Amino acid sequence: MATTLTCIICPNGCQLTVDDDLNVTGNKCLRGVEYGKQEVTDPRRTVTSTVKIASKQLRVCPVKTNVAIPKNMIFKVMEIVNQTSIVPPVYIGEVIVKDIAGTGADLVSTREVLD
């Protein structure tokens, strides 16, 4: 079954159609082909959220998955994010949960919180 989606690469916003054999049509440039194939075969997203932190100045500390995770794992990852709490100091890029939900991605801090 063919899938239709809007290309997000540039303002053109081409309406792409990707068929079962991964042929992409509707694209005005080659970047659309790549995007269309990826979205249909293995859509991935970076998850950004916060975790609880025992800090004097903040209740929560922002975090992200250091690489994009499969789209269908977003809520699984969020379940773990919601159960995680940390204590300062924490530095940007510091790993908070390794291989979160078995996605291969690490959950890392995106803010420095010293106390």
Added chain:
Amino acid sequence: MGAMKDVIIIGAGAIGCFVARYLSAYRLKTLVIEREPDVGDGTSKANSAIVHSGDDPVPGTKKARFNVEGNRMFPQLCEELDVEFEQVGSMNVALDEKQREKLFVLEERAKQNGVPTKMLTGEEVLAMEPNINKCVTGALLCPTAGVVNPFELTAHAMENALDNGVELVLRESVVSISKKDGHFLVKTNKNEYEAEVVVNCAGLFAEEIAKMVEPIDWYIRPRKGEYYVLDHFGKGFVNHVLFPLPSEKGKGILVTMTSAWNYLVGPSSEFVDDKEDMSTDSPTLADVKAQALNMVPSIPFNQQIRIFAGCRATPSTGDFIIEPAKSEPKFINVAGIESPGLVSSPAIGRYVADELVAPILKAKKKDNWNPRIKPYVHPLKMDIEERKAFVKDHPEYGAIICNCEQVSIGEINDVLSRSLPATTIRAVRKRTRAGFGKCQGGFCQSQVLWLIAKATGKSPMEIEYEHEGSIILERESK
């Protein structure tokens, strides 16, 4: 709080607050019951905030009497209660020859009411109000009219009453009134109180309260008015309160500065069924805009920062109702206080206290009544050297958190710790203007919320915006 009171005042709008203030001069135990989390939260907060001169009411009516008396009280009153008030004067503006003739009717009425006026020609009006419609043919200038901060007026009157020993309960609605051993038993949704005298200042709901005591032959019909609030876009866009000529529907769509020198346009006038209907609607506001532009064609509506609506408590009798119930001389109705209610409120409060309540109770005045409240500090109104010195000694007043109206933590903490403390976001906004500006709290609301939580010892999730239950934060995310 002892159960037996001398007086219970139901409702803490402008009327209830001023009845309380003037009763606080007597050696009486007075209790005020208000259903909202703050005072002045009904009609008193959503009106034109005009201190009318008294040129408009029909001579001989209570409206005429209390308007003119109230107007004369304002300069001293606002000084005592530290309320923003500017006696800018008003103009009834005629835009054609026929309207100009009607100005003379108004002039005559003003004369009978004892209100000073001056008749202006079209050229004179244009010289004073360059933005007015060029076809202006004349205006009746009433120099004693002014604009007041209506939020400060009610809150400071109540604060003054509380400082002088009056008690206030908020968030309680009166559900029944009965007689017990010759005095009144007032039941609320939470408590019971007893008093010898009850004063009904329940505004839009004065009818419902009055009916708890006896059948009545009058009613209150809510008459909604919708307004635009514009930003401070420069002092002097208009220099007076500008009225069109009054009609049967009221004083018409006015264009005015507020006491804080932003601008207000409105109100519409429409009877509604629901006394709590404070909703706005686009066709009505479009009509308000069109009428206002007819009088002042260059109003910059792109400076709009808020729209709001309020309901006037219009009485079926056509005049203020200020009298004891027919069967209960110790139950006093103060009802139907529609426009010019705000300007009349101090005079009504004083009359009710001095002429109606005090004689019943044969009350004596206190020797130590203080008509003043502790002044509020506004660093931005100080000159720079004075401000530097003050903030040096009071660092909290240097910490400005409201971007648009430049209000400091010091000013907010002050209103959180007075005898009448603000406990909601709206209450802080009304007292300090934090959140009243162009961003409407976008920058400061979170800060105000934490300050209220800290001052009240409550969780941030319990802090309300305005009415009971109007919380802002639903839960902790983690």
Added chain:
Amino acid sequence: MERRDLVIIGGGSAGLSAAVAAYDKGVKDILILERIAFLGGILNQCIHNGFGLHEFNEELTGPEFLTRFVKQVEERHIDYKLNAFVTDISKDKVVTYSSAEDGVTQIQAKAIIMAAGCYERNAGAIGIPGDRPSGVVTAGQAQLFLNDYGYMVGKRVFILGSGDIGLIMARRMTLEGAKVLGVAELMPYSNGLNRNIQQCLKDFDIPLYLSHTVTKTIGRSRLEAIEISEVDSSFRPIKGTEKRFEVDTLLLSVGLIPNNGLLDNLGIPQSRSRGSVVNQKMETEIEGIFSCGNVLHVHDLVDYVVAEGRVAGEAAAEYIEGKLKKSDSLILTEAGEGVGYVVPGRIELTDEDEKITFKFRVRKPMKNVYIVFSLNGIPFKKIYKQAIIPSEMEIVNIPRNLLVSNQGKIVVSTEPKEVK
């Protein structure tokens, strides 16, 4: 009175990059005045990723992006004050700020850079009909509560306006457990980036109602429901198209407005962007007062804010050192057909200008159009665009030699490409 070479109002992306650029040009005596308790401005609460593709060639979250600039400021030991609110600036460049720590302080600056960002249009400004309960919140405020403070503003949410902050918040609130019932957009097209439509709405099956607006808010205390209606081509609600949603929260993502009161108070002319009119060096008509970032015009990408801050910072440094060339040239710019605003609003050419950078936004999405630049009525540059949308800011560099006169008026407009 304290004296400083350069005072920068605002410690967000524009202000920080301006500070670094001015410092690197040789001006060391700099003070950044920041209103809140952190440097970095709005990026503190933008914890999503997508920042920095132009600046660092990688995708960063807001806090990561801002931290890089804070480090640059700290490495250079550039002075800054936090919780310092500027109440006033004067034409002769006296900056008055107020803070608990320093009290009320006046500083005589040689140059000032305004970088105070923007604020959100809100329910009051757009006048949503109906009641005024709690639960009607700007998207940015909900973002602040959620990302900085860790509080949710509601559990059943509708969003008015398809601006990017609203879309980002649709995803954020969904991830954190709220139910987002839909997004209504007054225009027949979305105002957000395609990427956000896909990844914030479609990923979570959140419907987007184009040509719809909220026609009623219902609830005395907390919001209980809203009503949306379809609008006609003049944006008037169509009777009979009302839909009701039981929600406790209405987020507003209906535009950003430059927070430019301090410069407006000086009487500096305002551009259609609602920021001040500046020249190509980001200098206002008052010599030595510059403006950059979202206080000048609302940008789509922070990378461009940073670049603009740099231009302002370098120009301010040149001004302070007396090297900013004076010019007898004056070309005013104007947004023509299809264009919302143009920055710079004035061009004062000097022999050092090799190119002039124009930034503007179109008023509506267009396909197959030319962007036409004309000077004194004569077109001198035409750029073909397959597609162009209002949510993306256009940047066009015009070589100096294309400007045949150094006086007059440049109009930037769009023109449909004739189909043969």
